[in-house]
Each structure stands twice: as C-alpha cells, then as structure tokens.
Amino acid sequence: AQSVAQPEDQVNVAEGNPLTVKCTYSVSGNPYLFWYVQYPNRGLQFLLKYITGDNLVKGSYGFEAEFNKSQTSFHLKKPSALVSDSALYFCAVRDMFSGGYNKLIFGAGTRLAVHP
C-alpha cells in the first residue's frame, strides 16, 4: 500500500530564513505526490504536485518541492519564510481505488511556525 511519512511534528524557522518540511514516501510504481497547506480553521489548499519530469516542482506562494527518487523523499522548501506561512502542511500520495479512480493518502502533518 502507498504511504507517506512526515517525520517532524513541528518545524520552527525565523522569518527570512529558508524552510524545509520533510516528507518520505513508500509506493509501488511511479509516485504521484502532493503538498497541501491548512491555515487555521480552514480546509486544505493544494500547493503543488509531482507527476513526472523535472525533480524540482514549483507551486503556489513561492513554495517548491524537490523529488528525490533514490531517497524516496519529496521535501517542501521555500527560500525565504514569511510569518504568514505559519500553518499545517500535509504531504500526500496518490493511491488507486478499485475501478481505476484516485484517492489520496495523507501524512500526519507538520506544523510550521515562522517567528518574526
């Protein structure tokens, strides 16, 4: 079965510094990987996805993610953190329903706290 792991419950970073939120995956076949963000009292919002091709994927709000097949990782990154980036971040991997439809398997989430 497909799965993702987010090894850090919380990441703390100072505003202006680069940030990394880690995700590792376990899949059979080609991985289709996603990052979502959840702001307080809101639903999840799509940030970016990796399907195939370039290992560096660019997404919304200046975020990017690096796919590394040998390390089975898909870490989320941003060169310069903002206080407004403080939120809960979820990594997800696509799995398949019977009948060929998609579903997403989510990690437990990592809380990002950016301090002024």
Place this chain on the structure above:
Amino acid sequence: NAGVTQTPKFQVLKTGQSMTLQCAQDMNHNSMYWYRQDPGMGLRLIYYSASEGTTDKGEVPNGYNVSRLNKREFSLRLESAAPSQTSVYFCASSSPLAGLAGPDEQYFGPGTRLTVT
C-alpha cells in the same frame, strides 16, 4: 463559484443522537470524499464517491453512512453519535483527467467541527 461548501460549521451532539453533514460542490467534479481530521493522525478517508451513483468505504467507515444525492451533493450521516466521532470533518471533490484516473488535486471545504458529549 463557491467551490466546496459544507454545513453546518459547528455542531455539538449528545451520545446517541443522529445528524447529517451536508456537502456541495459547484465545479462539476465527478468524485467526492469525506475525511475526518484528528490531531496527529492527518486526514483519514471515511467514504468516497468516485462518480455519481456510486459510493464506497474508505479507511474508517464504521458508524457512518453516505448518500451521493446528485453530482453536486454528498452527505455524511451519523446514525448514533459516539464520543469517538468528535473530530473535524472535511468534504473534498476532484475531477480525474478525462478518461483515466490521472493524478488530480482535491478541493476541500472549510470543515465541520463536531463534538459529541
């Protein structure tokens, strides 16, 4: 274009009471999902509807039922609420690439915060 809407936003139930959570999407998506979110556990899939007229169990279906009323609406029912069902519930929708189950992003509603006492 409202996206995915959910009602109610908050609900408090007593053990044994029943209720229905409503979800609607206006993006003409085929697939709809119900998740619950609990601290430290991420999102867990309760039920999904791959297309209008079909529903199937996800990871944690016990204690829940669903109805895909039409293409827009997908409701989640708790027949006899239990404290273990205290959670935040999210509805989501998505649209597979034409003809194939291609990778697609899901669009989420704002959530329903349910407390069962």
